[in-house]
Amino acid sequence: MTHRRGERNRVQRRHSVFFQRIDFSRCRVLFCLWACLVFPALLYPAGLSYTLAFDQLTWKYLTVTIQLENPSGRRLLFSMPNWIPGAYEWGLFGDQVIDFSAVDSSGAKLAWEKLSRSDWEVQGGEGPISVAYTLKPISRSYWGTGLDSTGALLEGAATWMRVRDLEKMPVRVRVRAPAGWRIATGLTRETGESWVAGGYDELADCPLLLGALSDTSFVVDGARHELYFHGEAAIDRPAFTAMVGRIVAAQSRLMGGLPYTRYVFQFILSADERGSSGLEHRNSTTIRLSSLEVMKDVRSAASIISHEFFHLWNVKRITSAAFAPLNYQQEARTESLWWFEGVTSYYADLALLRSGVWTGDEFLRHQAMEIERLQDNPDRLRTTLAQASWRVWQNGFAGPGISYYNKGQLLGLLLDVMIRKATRNEKSLDHVLHYLYHTYARAGRGVGDDEWADILRQAAGKDFTAFLDRYLYGLAELPYQEILAFAGLKAVVQTERMPTIGAIRIIGPRNRVFSLEETSAAGRAGLRRNDLILSIDDQAFKGEAGLYEWVGKKTIGDTVRLLISRDGIQWPLTVAVDSREQISCTLSLSPSPDPMALAIRNSLLSGP
Numbered sequence: 001m002t003h004r005r006g007e008r009n010r011v012q013r014r015h016s017v018f019f020q021r022i023d024f025s026r027c028r029v030l031f032c033l034w035a036c037l038v039f040p041a042l043l044y045p046a047g048l049s050y051t052l053a054f055d056q057l058t059w060k061y062l063t064v065t066i067q068l069e070n071p072s073g074r075r076l077l078f079s080m081p082n083w084i085p086g087a088y089e090w091g092l093f094g095d096q097v098i099d100f101s102a103v104d105s106s107g108a109k110l111a112w113e114k115l116s117r118s119d120w121e122v123q124g125g126e127g128p129i130s131v132a133y134t135l136k137p138i139s140r141s142y143w144g145t146g147l148d149s150t151g152a153l154l155e156g157a158a159t160w161m162r163v164r165d166l167e168k169m170p171v172r173v174r175v176r177a178p179a180g181w182r183i184a185t186g187l188t189r190e191t192g193e194s195w196v197a198g199g200y201d202e203l204a205d206c207p208l209l210l211g212a213l214s215d216t217s218f219v220v221d222g223a224r225h226e227l228y229f230h231g232e233a234a235i236d237r238p239a240f241t242a243m244v245g246r247i248v249a250a251q252s253r254l255m256g257g258l259p260y261t262r263y264v265f266q267f268i269l270s271a272d273e274r275g276s277s278g279l280e281h282r283n284s285t286t287i288r289l290s291s292l293e294v295m296k297d298v299r300s301a302a303s304i305i306s307h308e309f310f311h312l313w314n315v316k317r318i319t320s321a322a323f324a325p326l327n328y329q330q331e332a333r334t335e336s337l338w339w340f341e342g343v344t345s346y347y348a349d350l351a352l353l354r355s356g357v358w359t360g361d362e363f364l365r366h367q368a369m370e371i372e373r374l375q376d377n378p379d380r381l382r383t384t385l386a387q388a389s390w391r392v393w394q395n396g397f398a399g400p401g402i403s404y405y406n407k408g409q410l411l412g413l414l415l416d417v418m419i420r421k422a423t424r425n426e427k428s429l430d431h432v433l434h435y436l437y438h439t440y441a442r443a444g445r446g447v448g449d450d451e452w453a454d455i456l457r458q459a460a461g462k463d464f465t466a467f468l469d470r471y472l473y474g475l476a477e478l479p480y481q482e483i484l485a486f487a488g489l490k491a492v493v494q495t496e497r498m499p500t501i502g503a504i505r506i507i508g509p510r511n512r513v514f515s516l517e518e519t520s521a522a523g524r525a526g527l528r529r530n531d532l533i534l535s536i537d538d539q540a541f542k543g544e545a546g547l548y549e550w551v552g553k554k555t556i557g558d559t560v561r562l563l564i565s566r567d568g569i570q571w572p573l574t575v576a577v578d579s580r581e582q583i584s585c586t587l588s589l590s591p592s593p594d595p596m597a598l599a600i601r602n603s604l605l606s607g608p
């Protein structure tokens with residue numbers, strides 16, 4: 001309480017000096033600008049504040065204190081979100097709360113009751129009240145909160161309780177960071193250790209990355225881009241930064257400018273990370289990268305950066321009616337993730353091509369790999385793209401079945417070509433994107449699942465109802481060859497028979513079998529989960545890749561000898577090599593396209 005009053009006094013004092021020097025009535029615009037830039041506290045009254053402190057003994061706990069005025073003394077409901085927007089899966093972050101208390105301004109305890117896994121109700125207390133809770137963050141490998149002695153990642157929705165009915169109130173965040181830690185966040189900095197947000201949605205959308213961060217920055221189209229890195233890695237920092245700058249510039253060109261003045265990239269580099277993952281926000285993104293892969297080639301990070309960055313338009317501004325407004329407590333199902341994720345991946349790839357990060361051949365190779373992935377998945381004949389999106393809440397974003405990223409990206413490519421073909425290359429998917437941005441996003445309106453045919457008609461002037469019925473809501477195979485030919489591209493999709501002993505997932509340095517199909521050749525020969533595979537044909541090997549490489553050299557009908565260890569006993573297994581179908585796809589430029597196909601190809605590949 002004392003601290004907050006101190007803040008107010010300071011505001012008042014600066015105010016006075018300012019008024020003595022300048023005639024306010026003639027300089028209102030100037031004053032507002034100055035206030036926004038120099039002293040955001042003037043715009044953000046300290047009615048609701050969050051203070052964050054770290055347990056620096058065991059590095060296991062965080063304590064959040066919420067202070068607010070409660071002039072009417074009414075009951076207040078504090079809720080921990082159940083999911084992080086963008087993650088589309090249950091997080092149930094209330095389960096991380098291990099301690100809760102509430103006091104009034106005199107320090108007297110206020111009665112409270114836990115109403116559910118995520119809701120705490122505090123009984124009244126007139127005037128200022130203070131609520132404190134302790135979080136035990138779950139591991140860093142999960143999208144939520146993570147903490148250890150080297151740093152922390154705090155996703156807003158997994159950290160900050162929502163005060164019901166006060167979601168629109170501006171908030172102040174104070175962080176008592178451990179010595180030597182820096183803080184990277186998209187929140188607006190007010191003073192050294194305090195940040196402000198216009199309301200709960202902004203607070204929840206601005207994760208904090210803390211630690212001994214290194215950083216760099218660049219400016220594109222007048223907007224400042226800050227890159228922060230957690231984790232030591234000898235990556236080629238200038239090349240990495242230049243690549244990010246090119247991606248930003250290409251996407252800005254496509255969208256007609258950047259809708260922010262400051263954007264924050266939070267990179268977490270780890271040698272333990274396999275592949276990469278990220279989460280999007282309106283003016284920031286958090287991206288985990290394998291430091292080993294980025295050290296080898298900074299371009300290994302290009303796809304995820306381009307994808308997460310493009311989300312600042314597609315999903316954070318152009319959004320689904322299911323997320324507008326956001327409901328943090330209940331699942332928000334939509335059939336439209338094919339657009340918000342799949343089409344985001346399509347534009348991410350186009351940006352890599354148009355920025356020169358990828359060559360034309362690399363772009364085509366990546367699209368061909370997406371075709372292989374979909375055609376290799378038998379679920380494409382059972383689950384529609386709209387259903388795949390709808391079911392993410394039960395299947396998980398990387399769950400079984402077809403992926404709305406994968407098929408959505410391909411649908412985006414085919415739709416782009418079809419719009420260009422139908423309009424004699426006068427319109428493209430870019431027009432649909434711009435229509436959504438200017439008509440929906442700027443009006444704060446979400447896109448309804450049943451609006452896509454109308455949107456395409458409005459933006460492209462053509463009727464795509466039958467196209468959507470077949471490929472989005474239906475199970476028809478995507479006609480790659482036929483449609484890509486309209487863009488002067490030749491698609492060859494072939495089925496090959498490849499040697500296999502089954503889909504075996506192997507983890508760890510001792511080649512432990514994590515999963516396998518029991519009906520596969522290896523399963524029939526007696527291989528079981530948790531067996532250790534010591535050698536194949538008396539040769540040591542490394543992990544799944546090593547096993548598949550060895551089997552790949554065999555002929556169907558051959559046998560391989562596995563030496564396994566189960567319960568400390570070694571024994572040999574002889575496995576007959578089976579066969580499986582593998583789809584291979586090549587995409588190339590048609591040697592002699594007609595003039596329209598050539599024009600479509602040129603404009604699609606070179607873009608704005």
Ligand SMILES: [Zn+2]
Nearest residue numbers: 307311341344
């Ligand atoms: Zn995404």
